[in-house]
Amino acid sequence: MTTPPKPSEFYQRDRRWHPPALSQDYKTSVTRSPRLPLISLENTASEITGPVFGHNDINPGDNDLLSNFAKTGESPIGERIIVHGRVLDENAQAVPKTLVEIWQANASGRYRHKKDTYLGALDPNFGGCGRTLTDEDGYYFFRTVKPGAYPWRNWVNDWRPAHIHVSVFGSGFAQRLITQLYFEGDPLIARCPIVNTIPDPKAVDMLIARIDMNATIPLDTIAYRFDIVLRGRRSTLFENRLEGN
Amino acid sequence: MGQKLDYLKETPSQTAGPYVHIGLAPGAAGFEIYEQELGWDIAGPNARGERIRVEGVVLDGTGSPVKDVLLEAWQANAEGVYAHPEHGGEVEDGFRGWGRVITDFESGEWGFDTVKPGPAMGRNGQRMAPHINLWIVARGINVGLNTRLYFEDEAEANATDPVINLIEWESRRQTLIARRSERDGQTVYRFDIRLQGDGETVFFDI
Numbered sequence: 001m002t003t004p005p006k007p008s009e010f011y012q013r014d015r016r017w018h019p020p021a022l023s024q025d026y027k028t029s030v031t032r033s034p035r036l037p038l039i040s041l042e043n044t045a046s047e048i049t050g051p052v053f054g055h056n057d058i059n060p061g062d063n064d065l066l067s068n069f070a071k072t073g074e075s076p077i078g079e080r081i082i083v084h085g086r087v088l089d090e091n092a093q094a095v096p097k098t099l100v101e102i103w104q105a106n107a108s109g110r111y112r113h114k115k116d117t118y119l120g121a122l123d124p125n126f127g128g129c130g131r132t133l134t135d136e137d138g139y140y141f142f143r144t145v146k147p148g149a150y151p152w153r154n155w156v157n158d159w160r161p162a163h164i165h166v167s168v169f170g171s172g173f174a175q176r177l178i179t180q181l182y183f184e185g186d187p188l189i190a191r192c193p194i195v196n197t198i199p200d201p202k203a204v205d206m207l208i209a210r211i212d213m214n215a216t217i218p219l220d221t222i223a224y225r226f227d228i229v230l231r232g233r234r235s236t237l238f239e240n241r242l243e244g245n
Numbered sequence: 246m247g248q249k250l251d252y253l254k255e256t257p258s259q260t261a262g263p264y265v266h267i268g269l270a271p272g273a274a275g276f277e278i279y280e281q282e283l284g285w286d287i288a289g290p291n292a293r294g295e296r297i298r299v300e301g302v303v304l305d306g307t308g309s310p311v312k313d314v315l316l317e318a319w320q321a322n323a324e325g326v327y328a329h330p331e332h333g334g335e336v337e338d339g340f341r342g343w344g345r346v347i348t349d350f351e352s353g354e355w356g357f358d359t360v361k362p363g364p365a366m367g368r369n370g371q372r373m374a375p376h377i378n379l380w381i382v383a384r385g386i387n388v389g390l391n392t393r394l395y396f397e398d399e400a401e402a403n404a405t406d407p408v409i410n411l412i413e414w415e416s417r418r419q420t421l422i423a424r425r426s427e428r429d430g431q432t433v434y435r436f437d438i439r440l441q442g443d444g445e446t447v448f449f450d451i
Contacts (some may be wrong), residue, residue, distance in 0.1 A: 011252075013450065018258050019387035026260075028385030031306035032440050038450035039412055044367045046378050046393075047451045049329035050319065051343035059280055069278055090253050099283075103268025113264045114275040115313070115350065127278045129268045165261065165268055173319045174451045176380055176389060180259040194260060197387050203257040229253045 009043040010174050010231045011090055019197035026193045027154050047174040048233075053099045053133060062131045065104075065144035069127030076126035078107025078145030082223040083181065084215060086138040087168060090232030094138030100228075101131040101167040102142060102181075109150030109160075118150055143221065146183065154193055161188035161195065170230040181226050182208045258389065261382035263313045266347060270315070273347045282345075287318060287359040289339025294323025294363070297432045299394065299423065300356035303348075303381065306441030310353025314383040316346040318357060320376070325363035361396065361432075367407050374402035374409065376421075381438065391449045394436050397425045412447055420446045 021033035041047070061068055066075050083102070087095040105111045105128065108120030112128050126145065134140045147162045164181040182189050189195055189208065198204050206229070215223035266274040272282055288296075299318075303311040320342045321327045326334035328342045336342070342362075348355045359377075367373040374395055381390040395403050403409055403422065412418050423434035438446045 014255065015450065017254060021387055023387065026385070026387070029260075029387055030385075031309075032311065032383065032385035033306075033387075034390070034445055034448050035306075035441050036417075036445050036447075038448050041408060041411065041449045041451050042368060043451065044373060044408070045327060045332060045365050046319070046321075046373070046376070049327040049332050051341055052329060053283070057281070057283060062279060069276075088253060090255060092251065092253050101268050103264065111264045111267060112274065112276055113267050115263060127267075127271070127276060129271055129278060131268075131279075165259075165265070167261075167268060173378060173380070174391075176317070177256060177258060178261045178265075178382055178389060179256055180262075197259075198257050203254070206254065206256050207259070229256045231255055232252065 008233045008235070009048060010172065010233055013231060017200060017203050019199070023193070023197040026197050029197070043174060048172045050169060050171055050173040050175065053097070053169070055133065057099075058131055058133065063140075063142045065126065065128065065130045065142060068130060070125035074125045076106065076123045076145050078123075078148075080143070080221040081146050082141060082143055082215060082217070082221050083164065083209065083226055084139070084141035084212075084223060085225050085227040087134050087140065087170075087228045087230065088138055089170070089230050093232075094134070094136070095170055095230055096134055096136045096138055098134050098138075098171065099131065099169045100134060100140045101129070102144075102164050103129040104144065104147040104164040105150055107145050107148050109148030120148060120150060149188055158193060159188050159191075161186045161192050166226075166228065168228055168230060172233075175230040177228075177230060179228075180207060183224065184208055184210050258387060260384055260387055261315065261389075263384040265313070265315045265382060270345055270347050284317065284343060284345030287320070287342060287344035287357060288322075289337065289341065291337040292322060292340045292360045293337060294360040295432060296358065297361050297434060298356055298358050299377070299434045299436055300354065301436040301438060302353050302355065303383070303438045303440065308442070311383055311440065312348055312350050312353040314348055314353070314355070314381060316355065317380045318344045318346060318359070319378040319380070320359065320362040321365045323360055323363045325365040325375075327365065364402060371407045372402075374399050374406035376406075390440075391451050392438065392446055393421055393449070394423050394434070395421050396434065397422050417447050420444060
């Protein structure tokens with residue numbers, strides 16, 4: 001049994017590494033971005049604790065998007081892929097037993113959502129979501145199809161690069177993160193106003209999954225590797241302890 | 246240059262987009278896939294304390310409701326204990342203190358049922374006023390927004406709350422106070438969130 005990490009404070013989030021709230025070229029952000037500065041808060045128990053999930057919360061097949069919505073004996077259409085990697089923190093320590101959830105469009109670039117009206121066809125065998133818990137080493141994997149690119153209303157000819165949305169918890173509420181995974185070599189990445197909300201190209205690189213031939217299953221499924229880094233916790237040595245620890 | 250520090254950088258955030266429900270609340274997207282969806286029951290059946298309902302709407306800078314927003318709530322139980330193994334203290338069986346909140350796609354109104362949290366211990370032995378932590382994601386929000394909901398009927402505790410008192414502008418503190426009312430015998434707190442402009446809600450960098 002690994003004991004969960006002792007809750008302690010997180011390193012300050014690097015707000016210049018993340019996208020700013022307001023990005024003019026991503027038009028929806030213009031009216032949905034706070035204009036006043038965030039109030040910086042030293043972590044309290046409310047931020048360093050967070051929900052805990054276990055194997056009772058999910059089913060073993062929830063991470064297999066090739067089968068979790070398909071009719072028996074059928075599969076979704078599209079390029080079969082594995083997405084796998086580790087969830088680490090800024091101290092390069094594994095984040096075990098944390099919930100990872102993903103959602104994506106199908107191979108036609110169509111989402112199974114009542115608000116999506118794109119021309120791309122729905123796939124009767126593809127739901128488009130999955131979830132899993134990392135193991136003791138922070139490792140996770142999903143099986144799915146590679147999502148298609150799709151158009152969206154921003155400028156008139158904007159297309160989202162193929163992407164998978166990724167949601168991760170960590171062990172404290174201040175680690176909560178939603179991001180998007182892109183695929184190595186996609187020419188739409190550099191053209192995407194949502195990708196380009198991120199100021200530093202090195203930060204964008206962290207969102208591009210690399211093809212991983214060693215994890216690829218020959219004659220079966222291509223693998224992409226995607227590691228995720230959550231905020232790290234400070235050591236509590238030589239400092240005033242938070243009450244309640 | 247000196248020695249290298251081998252810390253990693255945090256994965257940068259990206260917007261949750263308009264279809265966040267597919268991943269986090271597929272029933273709301275319009276299909277059944279999981280045996281159980283997570284986060285619909287915050288307090289569970291055994292939680293002690295006052296049962297309450299919290300309702301609100303998230304408004305954008307033009308005053309329009311944000312209809313595709315998703316919120317997550319994180320709170321202590323009525324004794325001020327978080328359901329986290331190291332927080333010190335027991336919570337009731339089935340109390341998770343975490344929930345997911347989706348809107349009505351037509352109106353943008355959201356609501357959730359829970360118990361009113363108790364005061365949790367803050368930094369340096371200072372007690373915090375009862376509050377619910379909220380995390381807000383949506384299309385157009387590049388990094389999830391953190392705020393706190395405090396309770397109108399806890400005026401005394403709110404007045405000494407160390408986090409509320411960090412907010413230099415006293416007029417802005419009101420944006421964190423949920424208004425209490427009764428409806429059909431149930432306690433309802435109203436908490437509207439303004440992302441931008443007049444009465445902009447206080448958001449925290451936690």
